[in-house]
Amino acid sequence: MHDIKWIRENPTAFEAAMSRRKLSGTAEKAILLDKARRDHVAGLQELQTQRNEASKAIGKAKASGDEAAAQAAIANVAKIKQAVQDGEEIERKLTDELNDFLLELPNIMFDDVPDGADEDDNVETHRVGTPPKFDFEPKQHFDIGEALGQMDFEAAAKMSGSRFVVLKKDLAQLERALANFMLDLHTQDYGREEVVVPLLVNANALIGTNQLPKFEADMFKTTDGKYLISTSEVSLTNLVRETTMPEADLPKRYTSYSNCFRSEAGSAGRDTRGMIRQHQFSKVEMVSIVHPDKSEAEQMLMLEAAEEVLKRLGLAYRVVKLCSGDTGFGAKRTFDIEVWLPGQNQYREISSVSTCGDFQARRMNSRFKPTEGKGAQYVHTLNGSGLAIGRTIVAILENYQTKDGSVIVPEILQSYMGGKTLIKAT
C-alpha cells in the first residue's frame, strides 16, 4: 500500500510510476478521494468539537447541581447529534473508498527494472553451470517418473482432479531429502530461523502480503472464510504484522518448508502435463524483515542463497531480472532463477526473489523503533523461493536421467537419501 501523503506531495512521480504498470489517472483519483475525505473530516471535527464542548458544559452543570442549565445545554447539543452521526458514517465510507482504491494499486518499481511487456522482455543477468549433454533424447520428467512407477498422475486425478500428483518410493523420499537439504543450507549457512507456519490464514494476512483484495481468484477458500496459503511468504511475512520491534531485532530472517495451494485460475492449458504447475506443491521459502537501508543488500544475499541451492545440486541455471510487465504486484524488483530442463530444452522458473520495500509493511502495520531518534518506521520485507521443491524434482529427473531411465542422485542429496546414489529403473 502506498503512503497517501507521498502521493499527495508527488503526484507526477507517482503517476509516472503507475504508468509503468499500465495504469493511468491513479494519482488524480487518489488525490480526489483523499481531498474529499479530508475536507469532510475537517467539517466533522468542527461538529465534534462543538458537541464535546457542549457535553462538557452539561457535565459541569450537573456536577454543580444546576439542573436548569444542564437541560438547556442538552437541548442545545441535541441538534448537533444527528449531524455528527451522519458525518461519522460518511467518514467511514470515504475512508473505505480511499483505502479500497489504494489496496489495488501495485508497488512502485525500481528505476533499474527494465521496461517490457512480458517474460520475453526479461533481462538475463548471468548464467551458471553447463547444461548436460546426452547421447540419447532426454525425456521429460513425467515420462521418467511414470516409467519409474513412482509418479502417478492418474491416481491423483481420481481422488483430487487434475493438477495433482502422487509421488512414491524414491521420489517421495527425494521430496523429503530436498526439503531437509534446503532447510539445512538456509539455517546453517545463511542464519535463517526455521519456522513451521499455518497453512490456513485469514483475509487480513492475505491483504498484508497483497494476495487480496486483487487476486482472490487465485486462492482456495475454506467454508469458514479462511484461505489456503499460496506460498509460505504469506505466513512468514505476517509473523511481524501489527508489531513495532526494536531496531536491534532486525534483520529477521525466516525460512519455512510448506505446502502451497494455488487455484491456477487463468492458466488453463498451460503446463497441463507433469509437475510444473500443480494446485498443491511444496516449497522452501525465505523471508527477510530488514531495516530500510539494508533491503538492497538483502535481496542480493537472498538471491545468492537460492543460487547456492542449485549450485550444490549441480543444476545449470540462469538469473533474469523481471521486466516491468512481468514484475509482480507487490514487488519493487524481482529476480527469477530459471533452471535448465533438458526434457523441455529450455530454462524454467524455479525461484523468484522479490523486494517489496515498505509496501507490505504498510499493509501489515509492521514497524521498528530506531535506536537513535524517535518515532517508528516501516520495515522492508523480502521474499524468495529457495526453492520450489516440485520443480526441483523435475529438474533433477531431467538433468540426471540416464539412458535406461534411471536417475542419478545428486551427490549432495545422497546423505539425505540414506546413501542412495541411483533411483533405478526396474
Next chain:
RNA sequence: GGAGAGGUGGCCGAGUGGUCGAAGGCGCACGCUUGGAAAGCGUGUAGGCGGUUUUCCCGUCUCGUGGGUUCGAAUCCCAUCCUCUCCUCCA
C-alpha cells in the same frame, strides 16, 4: 462443540455513564543529591489522522475489533476475534 471468566498505556493494575486518554505502581528518560553508585527526591513518559508549523501548539479519534444506545461511553447493549478455566472430543 458445551459452560464460565476475562481482554485498559512498554508492563502490572484501578476505574460500572459526566472535565477519563485514563489513578497508582513498575520500567524508562532527564534533573537534583553523591567522590562514584545505590537509595531518595523532582519532572517527564501511548499511538493514528488533520490543521498549523515543522522549536511550540490546537482539534479529533483510539481502553481487543466493529456497530449501537445516550447530550455524553473504558463504563450500558449487540456482534465478532482472541486468551484462560472446566467439560466434551481428538492426532
